[in-house]
Amino acid sequence: MKFRRISAAAAAVAAITLTLSGCSGSDSGSGTTTAQGFPETLTLAAIPAENSSDLKASYDPLIKLLEKETGAKVEFVQASDYAGVVEGMIADNVDLAFFGPFAYVVAGVNGAKITPVGAVIKDQGAPPGYQSYGLARADEANINGLKDFAGKKVCFVDPGSTSGFLYPTAGLIEAGVLKSGSEADISAAMSPVYAGGHDSSALAIANGDCDAGFAFDTMVDKTMIAKGDLKPGQLKTVWKSEMIAGSVFAANDSLGTEAIDKLRSIFTTKANVANFEAEGFCTGDACRITDERAWGVAPVDNSDYDGVRHVCDVTGSDKCKG
Numbered sequence: 001m002k003f004r005r006i007s008a009a010a011a012a013v014a015a016i017t018l019t020l021s022g023c024s025g026s027d028s029g030s031g032t033t034t035a036q037g038f039p040e041t042l043t044l045a046a047i048p049a050e051n052s053s054d055l056k057a058s059y060d061p062l063i064k065l066l067e068k069e070t071g072a073k074v075e076f077v078q079a080s081d082y083a084g085v086v087e088g089m090i091a092d093n094v095d096l097a098f099f100g101p102f103a104y105v106v107a108g109v110n111g112a113k114i115t116p117v118g119a120v121i122k123d124q125g126a127p128p129g130y131q132s133y134g135l136a137r138a139d140e141a142n143i144n145g146l147k148d149f150a151g152k153k154v155c156f157v158d159p160g161s162t163s164g165f166l167y168p169t170a171g172l173i174e175a176g177v178l179k180s181g182s183e184a185d186i187s188a189a190m191s192p193v194y195a196g197g198h199d200s201s202a203l204a205i206a207n208g209d210c211d212a213g214f215a216f217d218t219m220v221d222k223t224m225i226a227k228g229d230l231k232p233g234q235l236k237t238v239w240k241s242e243m244i245a246g247s248v249f250a251a252n253d254s255l256g257t258e259a260i261d262k263l264r265s266i267f268t269t270k271a272n273v274a275n276f277e278a279e280g281f282c283t284g285d286a287c288r289i290t291d292e293r294a295w296g297v298a299p300v301d302n303s304d305y306d307g308v309r310h311v312c313d314v315t316g317s318d319k320c321k322g
Contacts, residue, residue: 034071038259039095042070045077045085046098048197048291055291061276062289068279069266082160086110095252096263098290101245101308102162106320113253115260116302118267119246120294122218124274128246128298132163133220134171134239135205136212143212146175146239153191155201155213159319162308163216164198166319167241170311181315199224206234223293245304247292264299272296 032040044063048055055078056063063074077094079085082103088094089112097114099107107114119128136143143149149172157164169181172189179185186192195201198215202224205213220237224230249267251260273295276287288294312320 036069036071036262038070038072038262039255040072041075042066042072042095043075043077043088043093044096044098045079045088045094046290047079047081047085058289058291058293061281061287062271064281065270065276065279066266069270070262081158082106086112089114089250089252092252092254095255096249098247098249100160100162100247101305102166102319103160104248104250105305105308105312106160107250109320114250115253116248116300116304117251117260117264118271118297119248119300119304120290120292121246121296121298122292123295124272126295127243128300128304129243130163130246130292131217131243132167132171132214132241133217133237134168134212134214135202135220135235136238137205137208138233138236140211140236144238146171146177148238149175149212150177150189152211153193153209155193155195155204155210157195157198157201157214159194161198162244162247163241164195164201164214166308166311166315166317167244168214169315169317171239171241173315181317181319183318199229202235203229206230212238218292223291242307245307246298246300247290248300248305249297267297268299 034040044059044066046055046059056076059076063076066072066074079088082100085094085097085099086103086107089097089107090110104116121128134146134149143152156168159165169178169186172178173181178189193204193210193213195204195213198219201210201213202215202220204210220230220235225232251263253260255263271289273287276282281287285293
């Protein structure tokens with residue numbers, strides 16, 4: 001299967017998952033639009049970067065903004081994996097989605113017709129981007145770089161994760177641990193574990209369930225420490241990737257050029273902590289959006305993800321293929 005291109009039965013399950021609250025605006029077929037030119041309902045889908053029973057809470061300020069600016073009702077769907085969101089886009093069951101960089105690239109490879117409308121940024125004025133960390137327990141004297149991951153039990157996040165799989169795979173190839181990014185080579189070089197979330201990967205390392213592994217920077221440096229899930233200094237960072245293009249909001253092209261242009265303007269000029277607070281949607285840290293706890297959204301182009309495409313070429317990962 002391509003990027004876990006799912007079977008007809010699995011696709012049906014994904015479609016059901018992504019339409020629990022009804023059809024998306026792009027496939028409703030009614031032709032009815034708001035005064036601002038949007039479908040009456042917009043479906044926004046995302047998957048959690050960490051184990052979360054209420055991912056929607058981190059999108060509430062954005063949902064309120066979108067409903068005010070578009071006149072549409074925004075239905076939020078927490079999908080179980082990247083494949084479900086990609087299939088939802090292809091089937092026109094999803095109008096907007098929040099993708100990691102790898103998932104965004106692979107969505108296009110798999111035939112999703114989407115346009116980026118903005119990438120998240122950590123703080124006001126910061127460039128969109130983040131890093132993957134290679135991690136081990138601080139007291140693990142025998143793991144001090146990626147070359148030491150050979151033969152170990154290694155936690156990845158998800159085969160569709162940029163910082164939890166793709167960039168780590170490229171790093172392991174450069175370190176001489178892997179010959180390629182194929183599942184067979186990975187399994188031959190180490191015992192891979194797919195933790196499902198960045199927090200789960202980090203916790204598995206901290207608890208000794210994995211000898212080493214990967215997660216993205218702010219999850220380890222800030223989020224998990226603030227929650228008390230990790231103690232400062234409990235894990236050590238033995239590798240850092242190059243800067244990765246930021247996670248991105250993408251719109252289904254079926255919405256039309258005019259609507260997408262309006263969404264781009266909404267996301268890049270109004271979807272930020274300062275405006276959310278000014279509108280009375282939230283206060284303080286509750287105004288940070290997505291489970292990346294982003295300050296806001298910055299302009300981005302499709303070409304900004306060419307670095308991800310290059311890493312796909314380097315790794316030869318079958319997850320990159322259509």
